[in-house]
Amino acid sequence: MFLPFAAGYYLSYLFRTINTLLAERLTSALGLGAADIGLLTSIYFLIVLVVQIPIGMCLDHFGPRRVQSALLGVAAAGAALFSLSSGVLSLLVGRAMIGLGTAAALMSGLKIIVLWFPRERMALLNGLMIMLGSLGAVTATAPAEVVLEWIGWRGLFEALAAVTALAAVLIYLVVPERSAASLPHARFATLRTIYSDARFWRIAPLSATCIGSAWALQSLWAAPWLSDVERLDRTKLVDELFTMAVALSVSALFLGLLANGVRGRSKATEVLFAFVAVLLIGAELVLILHPPWPSLLPWSAVSVAASATALTYAIIGDYFPIALVARANGALNVLQFGWAFIVQYGTGLILEQWPLDAGHYPLIAYQTAFGANVSLQLAALLWFAVPWLEGLTGKTRALLVGEGSGLWILDDVIVPPAELVILEMGEGGEW
Template identity: 40%
Template structure:
């Protein structure tokens, strides 16, 4: 028995160090890249002389290729394995970081940002594929929680640590550093992570896999839940990844350091909420509360938090940002709800499809908030009035409520358990 336990422990350690940890580094970078512009936004506006609309469009360029990559990603992961796919994708993040560091114009920076989005597009989906290959199904929730935490740590790194680093480095130097980190992550995944024996054996042809997407695109179960998840996730991504900083400075009157501290708290709540969402969903399922009910209740709470933010009430209250981080996190419940309605061999493509739609709309949300804010004139210090943020943050509240109403029009089956599968 002792030898058996030792063998099992060695197997777990092998998987943790040689499989999970390298992929966690890639997911960490994905969240860091997604969120870093929220801190460097004043630098970009000052150096480029741009307003909120251009800043939103520039930052949102990340989501264009990120979203488009989701559709072929599922097929690539199934055919070539997560090691090869993720290592290759991260090279685009290296290229994008270099372009961004060298960028002298808005268009060059936007192109670099788009390349970064492509490079980190497989951050979580590749990890989820590796988890399903290497671990038994009963260990998937724990492994998913670890990766969710890695993403939250990336969001944390993009707040106070980046702000402190900018005291010694200019923002172009920061992106040279991120390019190096991406290159190291790519090399580690390619050379350290092994292929699971027999994992690349194909049971259906390439064109058969691609044709599967056309079937799912017309499935009403997907489009019933898509609006509520798309609006909720995209709004959270847009605000946490960019507009938190400008809001705290313009509406809350905070300086950069104070704003970064609240952004750090938000990222901490986001990190904690990744695991908390799964735990709460599991406990509620045991007393008969379905994932569908929890999703609708949490989205309603999310809308109420957004309403407070739109009104400018308690803009600098830490509890407001903790609540935003926790409630915005619960939108990931859409993945297990949707996945439970499809056969297991289709879940990868179904999830990446939903992920593609979510991140495609994240571009619209992040850029759109900037376009709305830019409708108001800037003050003498370059700040926008609180009214601009009221409209920008208020519109998603209305859309969320409409999304809940649409989702409730037709019953949807729920996952029997409470685990969650987050977005990339």
């Protein structure tokens, strides 16, 4: 049950990040610019975000086995078309089909975990699923470079088409079926439940701006940055991308273990996620300031943030009943993939505002693009922290009133305790 879906997610991660290595070859072979590369890569995220909610509903209704096997067949056809393409339009169509075909890869794996495994182990298994899938990002570095040197990018995508078709057949024939219709709360599972939940809208902006940005940077703009700013040669560049991918894979399992360990402790998983967000923002600020030391550490921190879905999906799993988990994760993925699309394509548009210098974009171009992104992440982090800040403010005010004064704070008004006993039953419930 678990490993076939992990294989599907592995392929989706490989497809998502392979353009980091392909960008230079496609530019050389087909004369593509930065905006073309940004659009070609980000169309994957655009398609995925558009279909997330419908796919989540299909997973809840038809089950992950049938949905995932059918979609991986589409991805295999898209990879075959990509291998035959000779222009931007056919590349875009092939890439869009790959995006559609792998759009359910993670959600279907998470749905399998919900259907077949104990709820108290969801965070750990989510981390394990993401860790195994993110090995696709590892494969998309040094191992893929060897294959590219051997059979070229067209041959690589022909091979990926065959492997993806095999995975589709494997999932359909091997994985057992189990319906979610009998799960608790299934009759009341609606999208309105998700979109009217204040907790969802507190975590969603931070999850989108941080995880979406980390996906966008690692899967495309890390390589151009290392080439343009650090001026690394191809071998050192691929080695650094390999290290980043390993950091992504290891941190996914580590964060899953942490989330599993703190499960049941109030807000502990949310605190872990906020810490990862701060780590990402700090890493991006280091890249923007560009001090005179190697950039591997901040780029590895970006990879850690890309694996934070192990935390956010565990948080979402605690917010909603089992019958809504797939759709809730899909609703969150819409925002994460949407932001990844904006960052990938938007960064290319910003870079093209500066002229090339010996084939490289200047540091100021990357500083401008990354700086705009960080400012929005800071705003999302502040929004996420508002309840904690309000709690801290309330405690501070209580201390200022004084422990021996006999006064209480109720709805921002200081009142003596004797007046609290006259609260009516309805007011007492609100209190």
